Amino acid sequence: SRVSAAGAEPGSRPTAVAAVLPAGGCGERMGVRTPKQFCRVLERPLISYTLQALERVCWIKDIVVAVTGENMEAMRNIIQRYGHKRISLAEAGATRHRSIFSGLKALAEDQPDCKLTKPEVVIIHDAVRPFVEEDVLLRVVMAAKEHGAAGAIRPLVSTVISPAADGCLDHALDRAKHRASEMPQAFLFDVIYEAYQQCSDYDLEFGTECLQLALKYCHTKAKLVEGPPELWKVTYKQDLYAAESLIKEKISQEICVVVKTKDEESVGHLLKEVLKNELNCATITSTALDHSGGDIQNFLTDQCCSFIWVTVLSSDFQETRKFLTALEESSLPLLYPVVVVLVHCLDFTLVPPAQKMESLMWIRGLAKEVKKRNVLLSGLLINYSQDEQKLQESLQQGASIIAALVKERSPALAGQLLVA
Amino acid sequence: SRVSAAGAEPGSRPTAVAAVLPAGGCGERMGVRTPKQFCRVLERPLISYTLQALERVCWIKDIVVAVTGENMEAMRNIIQRYGHKRISLAEAGATRHRSIFSGLKALAEDQPDCKLTKPEVVIIHDAVRPFVEEDVLLRVVMAAKEHGAAGAIRPLVSTVISPAADGCLDHALDRAKHRASEMPQAFLFDVIYEAYQQCSDYDLEFGTECLQLALKYCHTKAKLVEGPPELWKVTYKQDLYAAESLIKEKISQEICVVVKTKDEESVGHLLKEVLKNELNCATITSTALDHSGGDIQNFLTDQCCSFIWVTVLSSDFQETRKFLTALEESSLPLLYPVVVVLVHCLDFTLVPPAQKMESLMWIRGLAKEVKKRNVLLSGLLINYSQDEQKLQESLQQGASIIAALVKERSPALAGQLLVA
Numbered sequence: 001s002r003v004s005a006a007g008a009e010p011g012s013r014p015t016a017v018a019a020v021l022p023a024g025g026c027g028e029r030m031g032v033r034t035p036k037q038f039c040r041v042l043e044r045p046l047i048s049y050t051l052q053a054l055e056r057v058c059w060i061k062d063i064v065v066a067v068t069g070e071n072m073e074a075m076r077n078i079i080q081r082y083g084h085k086r087i088s089l090a091e092a093g094a095t096r097h098r099s100i101f102s103g104l105k106a107l108a109e110d111q112p113d114c115k116l117t118k119p120e121v122v123i124i125h126d127a128v129r130p131f132v133e134e135d136v137l138l139r140v141v142m143a144a145k146e147h148g149a150a151g152a153i154r155p156l157v158s159t160v161i162s163p164a165a166d167g168c169l170d171h172a173l174d175r176a177k178h179r180a181s182e183m184p185q186a187f188l189f190d191v192i193y194e195a196y197q198q199c200s201d202y203d204l205e206f207g208t209e210c211l212q213l214a215l216k217y218c219h220t221k222a223k224l225v226e227g228p229p230e231l232w233k234v235t236y237k238q239d240l241y242a243a244e245s246l247i248k249e250k251i252s253q254e255i256c257v258v259v260k261t262k263d264e265e266s267v268g269h270l271l272k273e274v275l276k277n278e279l280n281c282a283t284i285t286s287t288a289l290d291h292s293g294g295d296i297q298n299f300l301t302d303q304c305c306s307f308i309w310v311t312v313l314s315s316d317f318q319e320t321r322k323f324l325t326a327l328e329e330s331s332l333p334l335l336y337p338v339v340v341v342l343v344h345c346l347d348f349t350l351v352p353p354a355q356k357m358e359s360l361m362w363i364r365g366l367a368k369e370v371k372k373r374n375v376l377l378s379g380l381l382i383n384y385s386q387d388e389q390k391l392q393e394s395l396q397q398g399a400s401i402i403a404a405l406v407k408e409r410s411p412a413l414a415g416q417l418l419v420a
Numbered sequence: 421s422r423v424s425a426a427g428a429e430p431g432s433r434p435t436a437v438a439a440v441l442p443a444g445g446c447g448e449r450m451g452v453r454t455p456k457q458f459c460r461v462l463e464r465p466l467i468s469y470t471l472q473a474l475e476r477v478c479w480i481k482d483i484v485v486a487v488t489g490e491n492m493e494a495m496r497n498i499i500q501r502y503g504h505k506r507i508s509l510a511e512a513g514a515t516r517h518r519s520i521f522s523g524l525k526a527l528a529e530d531q532p533d534c535k536l537t538k539p540e541v542v543i544i545h546d547a548v549r550p551f552v553e554e555d556v557l558l559r560v561v562m563a564a565k566e567h568g569a570a571g572a573i574r575p576l577v578s579t580v581i582s583p584a585a586d587g588c589l590d591h592a593l594d595r596a597k598h599r600a601s602e603m604p605q606a607f608l609f610d611v612i613y614e615a616y617q618q619c620s621d622y623d624l625e626f627g628t629e630c631l632q633l634a635l636k637y638c639h640t641k642a643k644l645v646e647g648p649p650e651l652w653k654v655t656y657k658q659d660l661y662a663a664e665s666l667i668k669e670k671i672s673q674e675i676c677v678v679v680k681t682k683d684e685e686s687v688g689h690l691l692k693e694v695l696k697n698e699l700n701c702a703t704i705t706s707t708a709l710d711h712s713g714g715d716i717q718n719f720l721t722d723q724c725c726s727f728i729w730v731t732v733l734s735s736d737f738q739e740t741r742k743f744l745t746a747l748e749e750s751s752l753p754l755l756y757p758v759v760v761v762l763v764h765c766l767d768f769t770l771v772p773p774a775q776k777m778e779s780l781m782w783i784r785g786l787a788k789e790v791k792k793r794n795v796l797l798s799g800l801l802i803n804y805s806q807d808e809q810k811l812q813e814s815l816q817q818g819a820s821i822i823a824a825l826v827k828e829r830s831p832a833l834a835g836q837l838l839v840a
């Protein structure tokens with residue numbers, strides 16, 4: 001088993017790995033009627049973020065999602081709309097364990113109409129833990145290869161207590177001697193499938209912990225792997241808020257600056273540099289478009305669904321509309337709402353901002369139109385001053401405004417003409 | 421004890437209650453250097469929200485906060501800046517238990533220089549649980565009167581496991597038989613003070629659970645009280661985000677609409693009605709100001725620190741400045757950043773918005789000036805159209821814009837002239 005442990009070295013990739021996501025839960029705890037995995041964060045169902053996180057990991061070959069019959073169609077729509085790949089659907093059972101078992105069956109070779117290949121290792125993850133990273137997935141998979149089973153754990157935040165029958169404290173547990181069992185978990189497929197086949201109806205109804213099933217029915221002691229706090233389970237309303245903020249933080253760092261003509265490249269470049277600092281950008285794609293939008297596809301190859309468009313062009317209505325249409329009609333996996341900021345550069349001493357705004361009032365109408373399709377269009381005037389300091393100030397303020405639009409993604413502020 | 425249990429009936433208020441907040445923690449878990457109780461949410465330290473939540477409960481007579489020597493001065497500044505009342509400071513110890521003990525000593529009558537009265541019941545709460553409501557405080561206090569000790573609990577979100585020495589799973593606990601112990605807790609003062617006086621150095625160093633001390637040293641079995649999910653402990657970065665969203669949601673529901681002159685009262689009233697729906701407002705104060713701002717004090721008596729100002733006035737620069745100065749110089753416990761929206765009503769067919777914007781460009785300069793003092797000023801034009809439908813549309817859009825400004829409180833968007 002030293003050999004497989006060595007597989008965890010940097011650069012190595014495990015083979016024959018699949019994932020099962022039980023997504024049959026009904027979200028009672030959220031205090032809303034929508035099951036929490038289907039709650040929308042920035043208009044997009046939470047589960048879609050989780051699928052995206054798993055898809056980014058190229059060595060996960062298949063992802064089986066177990067959903068209830070009534071959500072099957074909605075799930076198919078999500079897969080299509082957000083361009084998810086490598087997903088198979090299985091029918092969820094009445095409990096979490098039954099849903100996982102259903103997902104495992106879809107992966108088992110002994111099933112008749114099975115199109116999937118039985119994996120060596122299977123990851124079990126929750127649909128409501130969208131912030132899982134490749135690193136922790138790799139660590140649990142490698143530990144499962146070595147130990148047969150492995151699961152992410154976290155320190156306890158609260159002390160755990162045991163109540164007596166009268167609703168009073170019986171005893172408190174020693175916090176240092178216990179951990180919270182989180183997801184992802186991973187298993188040798190044969191181990192966990194055997195455990196599910198062996199286990200009792202009582203286990204399938206009332207059990208919660210897969211690691212415990214592997215222990216009870218296969219005598220496999222799971223390796224516990226410390227995970228990061230971002231693995232937490234989105235359970236309550238405040239967790240949805242937290243998820244939204246984390247997603248906003250992430251996507252606001254991926255910006256595409258489109259510069260229309262060569263002569264404006266310099267201010268576009270300056271703006272890009274200021275934006276990089278302002279948004280702590282990981283990805284900032286820059287391109288010069290000579291005609292309006294036709295080649296959007298060509299320069300956007302990032303698989304990730306987060307695009308923010310900052311165009312530096314003194315475009316007219318028709319041109320801008322063509323550009324937006326090209327964007328919407330592209331097969332890019334856009335993350336809606338898409339924010340588009342049309343940046344116009346002019347010397348405020350030569351053209352007063354209010355005058356320019358008058359000539360840009362068409363943005364209001366166009367914004368109203370595209371807002372229906374979840375594209376948030378705004379205009380921004382930057383003072384392209386001869387005075388170096390004034391230019392820098394305006395660029396800095398412009399970048400702050402763009403950052404706010406991009407982070408908040410507030411539909412109410414679409415259609416406005418802003419001045420930096 | 422039936423008598424004190426009867427005290428939990430609606431309308432009854434417990435007497436002789438104090439609260440102790442250990443706030444000596446160092447925030448390692450947050451991944452930041454600032455102790456988490458001092459982390460800023462909307463520019464204001466988290467602990468200030470918690471103190472506010474406790475102060476709102478009129479039957480809590482004294483609140484003792486235990487802070488480390490190095491944070492004592494910062495804590496005094498927070499108390500002054502946000503106008504906190506009924507607060508006493510005690511010196512925190514090296515552990516949570518030592519800090520609580522220090523707070524209890526300050527309340528005990530046997531201490532020499534004690535200005536506080538020994539309470540019958542003492543609440544122990546965390547500085548990093550700002551969303552505690554009167555209801556749960558009342559329930560734990562009443563349960564403590566009856567049972568000697570009581571604490572809020574929540575169902576477990578994750579399964580709790582016990583690791584073996586080799587880092588593998590030893591066993592998983594039955595989730596249904598365990599609960600997470602949260603805060604607030606409450607005790608008969610004599611019970612918990614006795615427990616702390618009796619307990620060992622080991623307990624003071626490594627113990628976490630006050631309920632367990634009461635059990636161990638006073639044989640008092642704490643009553644467990646189911647609390648709401650909002651009681652959760654702000655621990656990680658995502659918890660700060662969640663806290664921020666919940667606070668924004670709350671404060672955006674408390675708006676003050678100031679209407680300047682009688683003839684504008686009608687549109688002011690209409691806007692107020694639309695805002696009520698848009699923001700799900702709990703508090704919306706409306707007033708007519710005849711001169712600029714001098715009587716702000718008079719109509720704002722709400723003790724709560726959340727004010728948002730929507731003024732419906734076609735004011736000039738001097739008038740607006742006077743108004744802002746009166747606001748800032750008032751002794752109102754403002755929640756910074758304060759959002760001020762100057763709403764101007766005009767018929768867009770008679771005066772084009774761009775023309776009006778030109779005459780309002782002074783808002784940019786004034787906004788820049790007051791932004792330094794954390795006041796976020798924006799202008800908003802509403803189409804005071806003769807056409808009833810156009811007027812309604814504009815009011816609706818205006819309300820959405822105000823809601824966005826008020827919820828996001830984004831400094832980057834201050835100084836803008838927006839059009840509804």
Ligand SMILES: [Mg+2]
Nearest residue numbers: 208209210579
């Ligand atoms: Mg579990």
Ligand SMILES: [Mg+2]
Nearest residue numbers: 159628629630
């Ligand atoms: Mg505790």
